Structure formats: structure tokens, C-alpha cells
Amino acid sequence: MNRLAVLGLDDLAEQLYRQVLRDQARPASVYAARLNRSTAEIDDATEALRAMRLVRINEEGLVQADHPRAGLERILSAEEARLAERRRDLARLRDAIDGFAGDHRAGQEHSSSDEPVREYIDASGLADVMEHLAASTSGPIRMTHTDAVAFTPDEQPVLCRLVEEGRGLYGLHEFDAASSRTLEVAQWAAMGESQRLANHIPNEFVCYGTDLVLANTEWGGDEGRYAVLRDPVVVRAFVELFDRLWAASTTVDDGVDTTSERLVELMQAGLKDEAIARVLGVSLRTVRRRIAALMDECNVETRFQLAVELTERGIVGSVPRRSSGA
Structure with a gap:
């Protein structure tokens, strides 16, 4: 395995580096013979190592190398510093997401300034949005399943991974919808969803912890757009609605059977x-x-x-x- 590949060095460069460490101050022709390579190839590999300051050419034109703890530790320190700076840049970008989202929400608001700010989503992109919301929130996920939007866990790989890692997922299935999609219900159960059956679910919605809610904007309808709601009062109201529906529902297997x-x-x-x-x-x-x-x-x-x-x-x-x- 080429350990130096992470630095952009090829196999020949690593082989040459090892040869120099084992036997210092030899001309390039000696290393070329040992590695069964041409002198031109060894010269190219030497230049690549020199660019990383892992080897040097002395006054006699012989190849030498410092102790690897000095050469490689220096490179690692520089790379770690660049990585730390990159992480800081990415953290600043993450912090800016809310600002960009605010710009997006401002463009989506209705003319009434009293209406809660919403991010509108078409049903066609719902699965991708749900994956993003699952990955960017915390706490148990409370999900309703009706005939409005039907999809399987196969379409939610991120959610499947989060549940497998221990995130709570509670699914409230509408009885009529569940009876016509028994396989889908079984798939969600196998994925790790705790399930109950409700006689009627008034609206399609998903609560992501207490961070936000994804809900159908046409209350009780099978069509319409979906909105991401972040107002804390609205979120708490949906969580309370789900919990009350859950308490009044039965388990999929009708209790402890x-x-x-x-x-x-x-x-x-x-x-x-x-x-x-x-x-x-x-x-x-x-x-x-x-x-x-x-x-x-x-x-x-x-x-x-x-x-x-x-x-x-x-x-x-x-x-x-x-x-x-x-």
C-alpha cells in the first residue's frame, strides 16, 4: 500500500523514498538499478519528493533524506493546519445557512406580513427535503402516513441510517391507508419505526424533534404544497397533536398480543x-x-x-x- 499517496506521490516516489532512507547519499543511477527503473523516472520521482522537502540533493549530486519524523511530521503539521482552517471555513458556511434560508423565506412569503414565515416545497421534491431535514435536526421524528404521499424506506437512506444509529422514529398510520399498503407498513416496521394505527389523521405532517415541522399546506387534502414551519409555538402544537393522536390510537398488532x-x-x-x-x-x-x-x-x-x-x-x-x- 502506498502510504504517501495521500500527499499525491505515486508508488515509485514512495519506493525511492524508502531506498534513500535505507541507504543515503547515492547517485540516482544506483536507485534506478535497484528499482529497475530508468534514470529519467528516478529523476522525476526525486523532484516530486524534493517538492515535498522529503529528500534533497547535496553538493555532490547525491540524494539524501532527513529522519522521517522530521520530514513527515512537518508535512502533517502543515496539512493539519490547512484542514483546521478548512473546517473553520465550512463552519462559517454552515452558520450562514440560516441567513440564506431567511433570504429564501423572504421571497416565499405571502403579501401579508402577519403570516408565519414558511419554506414551500413541491411534492415532487419531498423525499429529498425530508432526507435533509432528518440529517439537520435532532430528537425523535414523529411521522404521519396517509394516502396523500406514500413512499418507502428505500427512498430515505439517510433516515434509515439515523434510525439504525438509535434515533427514534414514530409512525402514525391511517387505518384505511395502512390496510391497502400492508407491505409498506411492514417495511417501515422492519426499518425500526414504532407504529400505531389511527382511524383518522387530519393532515399529513412530520415533526423533527422540536426543531421544525413539515406539513401539507392544504389541511386535510391530498394535494397542495408542503411547508417547513419553524415557529416554536407552531412546532409545539403539531407535536401535541401527534402525541394526542398517538395516545388515542392502537398498535399495529392491536396491543400486546x-x-x-x-x-x-x-x-x-x-x-x-x-x-x-x-x-x-x-x-x-x-x-x-x-x-x-x-x-x-x-x-x-x-x-x-x-x-x-x-x-x-x-x-x-x-x-x-x-x-x-x-
Whole structure:
């Protein structure tokens, strides 16, 4: 592997550098013979190394090199300084995004100055915008799924990666839409979405933590533009709406069913998540998603507490006592 490629040096330059370090003060013809290259090729490689100040030609025309800790450390320090400056430049550019976004919002505002500032988005570019919003915000994502806009996790690779890394994703599916798109619902579940079914969702919207909301501008409609809303009061109102709809909805599997009971029984038996997934015939991600959902519903922090809580509710059998025996 060419370690000096990061500096723009080719394989021959690295081979020559190693030769010079091992045997200093030789003419170019000696290195050419050792590397089975022409003198002209060695001269070109030498010039490339000289430009990086890794080698030098002494008064006798022989090739020499300083200790690599001196030569390479000097280059690394200079490169790191340039990288730090580049990062500062990029940070300043990131800080300027809000200013540019303000210019964009100003051009999109309606004539009424009292109307909240909005960034309007056409449905055709919705998937790309959602990817950007997911990457640039924090906190759990609350997403509604209706017939207004239907897409699959395959169209949201950034969101899939964020959920895989642990970001919370809560999906509220409209019952009629979910019944006609069972595969899509299953795909979102497999991706790691915690799901519930609602009889009616008044509008299509997505809450990105408490940072912003993406919502259909035609309330209750299947068409129209979408708007990114950043006003804190508006965002809190949408989060509250979602949470109330969520509380009034049922889980996709209609609560803690026999599958969940079997899941807890396997946990009580001491099986690891991988083994539970094999027994139930589901993915490891699905097992962990179901366990997390049950713990959230029961307001517990450990799996043992979950088993105790479900036992007290009469959903599963008694919790086996922890013993010191085999």
C-alpha cells in the first residue's frame, strides 16, 4: 500500500523514498538499478519528493533524506493546519445557512406580513427535503402516513441510517391507508419505526424533534404544497397533536398480543435477542423494536422490570425468581 499517496506521490516516489532512507547519499543511477527503473523516472520521482522537502540533493549530486519524523511530521503539521482552517471555513458556511434560508423565506412569503414565515416545497421534491431535514435536526421524528404521499424506506437512506444509529422514529398510520399498503407498513416496521394505527389523521405532517415541522399546506387534502414551519409555538402544537393522536390510537398488532406474550416468555427463559428472533421467525431489529416499544408503554427501564410489569397486568405468567443455583 502506498502510504504517501495521500500527499499525491505515486508508488515509485514512495519506493525511492524508502531506498534513500535505507541507504543515503547515492547517485540516482544506483536507485534506478535497484528499482529497475530508468534514470529519467528516478529523476522525476526525486523532484516530486524534493517538492515535498522529503529528500534533497547535496553538493555532490547525491540524494539524501532527513529522519522521517522530521520530514513527515512537518508535512502533517502543515496539512493539519490547512484542514483546521478548512473546517473553520465550512463552519462559517454552515452558520450562514440560516441567513440564506431567511433570504429564501423572504421571497416565499405571502403579501401579508402577519403570516408565519414558511419554506414551500413541491411534492415532487419531498423525499429529498425530508432526507435533509432528518440529517439537520435532532430528537425523535414523529411521522404521519396517509394516502396523500406514500413512499418507502428505500427512498430515505439517510433516515434509515439515523434510525439504525438509535434515533427514534414514530409512525402514525391511517387505518384505511395502512390496510391497502400492508407491505409498506411492514417495511417501515422492519426499518425500526414504532407504529400505531389511527382511524383518522387530519393532515399529513412530520415533526423533527422540536426543531421544525413539515406539513401539507392544504389541511386535510391530498394535494397542495408542503411547508417547513419553524415557529416554536407552531412546532409545539403539531407535536401535541401527534402525541394526542398517538395516545388515542392502537398498535399495529392491536396491543400486546400473543406474539408479544411469547416474546416476553422467551426473554424470561434467558434467550438472547438473536435466539428470540430465530424462534419467532422475525429479524433481530424487529425483536429489539418490540421490546423497546413494550418498555416504553409500560414505563420501565429494564427488561426484568418489563417482565414484572406484564406479570402484574396478567399478560404473562409469573416471573421466575433469580436463583444462585445452576
